[in-house]
Amino acid sequence: MQELHDVPLAPLTTFRLGGPATRLVTATTDEEVIAVVREADDSGTPLLIIGGGSNLVIGDKGFDGTALVIATRGLTLDGTRLELAAGEVWTDAVARTVEAGLAGVECLAGIPGSVGATPIQNVGAYGQEVSSTITEVVAYDRRSRETVTLTNEECAFSYRHSRFKADPERYVVLRVRFGLEDADGLSGPIRYAETARVLGVAPGDRVSLPTARETVLKLRAGKGMVLDPEDHDTWSAGSFFTNPILTGEEFTAFRARAKQHLGPDTEPPAYPAGEDRTKTSAAWLIDKAGFTKGYGEGPARISTKHTLALTNRGEATTEDLLALAREVVSGVRETFGITLVNEPVTVGVGL
Numbered sequence: 001m002q003e004l005h006d007v008p009l010a011p012l013t014t015f016r017l018g019g020p021a022t023r024l025v026t027a028t029t030d031e032e033v034i035a036v037v038r039e040a041d042d043s044g045t046p047l048l049i050i051g052g053g054s055n056l057v058i059g060d061k062g063f064d065g066t067a068l069v070i071a072t073r074g075l076t077l078d079g080t081r082l083e084l085a086a087g088e089v090w091t092d093a094v095a096r097t098v099e100a101g102l103a104g105v106e107c108l109a110g111i112p113g114s115v116g117a118t119p120i121q122n123v124g125a126y127g128q129e130v131s132s133t134i135t136e137v138v139a140y141d142r143r144s145r146e147t148v149t150l151t152n153e154e155c156a157f158s159y160r161h162s163r164f165k166a167d168p169e170r171y172v173v174l175r176v177r178f179g180l181e182d183a184d185g186l187s188g189p190i191r192y193a194e195t196a197r198v199l200g201v202a203p204g205d206r207v208s209l210p211t212a213r214e215t216v217l218k219l220r221a222g223k224g225m226v227l228d229p230e231d232h233d234t235w236s237a238g239s240f241f242t243n244p245i246l247t248g249e250e251f252t253a254f255r256a257r258a259k260q261h262l263g264p265d266t267e268p269p270a271y272p273a274g275e276d277r278t279k280t281s282a283a284w285l286i287d288k289a290g291f292t293k294g295y296g297e298g299p300a301r302i303s304t305k306h307t308l309a310l311t312n313r314g315e316a317t318t319e320d321l322l323a324l325a326r327e328v329v330s331g332v333r334e335t336f337g338i339t340l341v342n343e344p345v346t347v348g349v350g351l
Contacts, residue, residue, distance in 0.1 A: 047067075282340055
């Protein structure tokens with residue numbers, strides 16, 4: 001276990017933003033993770049958990065407390081059952097499942113970050129969500145001070161949400177277990193329209209696992225969603241805002257405003273999201289509100305490849321990023337009456 005003091009946190013995040021932590025501890029075993037958490041709780045010290053740093057916006061003043069980097073390793077594959085340590089790199093884990101010929105997470109290739117973050121966010125993309133394959137999550141419960149195992153149902157997954165996100169101060173994810181599918185080398189059913197179109201198949205069809213993974217990686221790279229230190233479009237947290245889910249009444253009002261703003265023939269994106277719920281596209285809202293690719297004149301700008309990504313062009317501060325985020329939120333609200341919600345976790349700052 002490594003311990004450092006007054007260490008900048010920016011290098012530990014994909015935004016490359018954030019001031020120093022009073023204390024930075026890197027834990028490589030579950031026992032070390034639990035020991036650091038217990039020590040912080042016993043002493044009343046603020047605690048910040050860091051995995052891959054791909055979903056964090058840390059304030060310029062840094063973090064006055066203990067920042068814990070979870071760097072545990074471990075991958076166990078037994079038939080179609082997969083167990084991963086929280087500190088494993090998610091993209092590497094996906095590659096291993098494809099190599100093993102198992103389907104279920106291949107369309108989640110290229111998503112930066114660590115395994116431990118996936119159940120918290122219920123990470124999803126291109127028609128798959130981890131909630132479809134997670135069977136159990138092993139976590140340290142800071143309230144009961146014991147290690148617990150939560151079933152899929154107990155995780156209370158929903159769109160980009162979970163029990164862990166709803167109660168962020170309670171659980172520290174240690175291990176994640178998945179139930180995958182052996183489909184003779186084929187992917188899960190292709191459910192995302194863009195992926196199906198690029199693959200030249202119908203929604204619901206299957207393709208080879210390597211083909212599905214490689215196609216998703218190419219799609220993500222084209223949108224600046226695969227980490228590349230030389231490409232400032234990837235100095236981001238990926239999608240900065242979640243897609244809004246609206247009630248029937250809210251969607252009717254939004255649709256009317258869209259037609260008023262963009263013309264009577266306008267039909268905004270609409271996807272079923274449960275009883276009397278419709279999901280629309282945050283990227284569409286941002287673009288149609290006037291925030292196009294590359295928007296901005298300062299060191300923080302919208303990606304030149306995707307309107308959902310806010311980026312650090314190399315010299316930005318966290319305040320630069322937040323100023324841009326607030327401008328986008330305000331503009332979308334004024335235009336369409338919808339308030340966007342940030343997906344990354346903010347530390348010491350807020351919109």
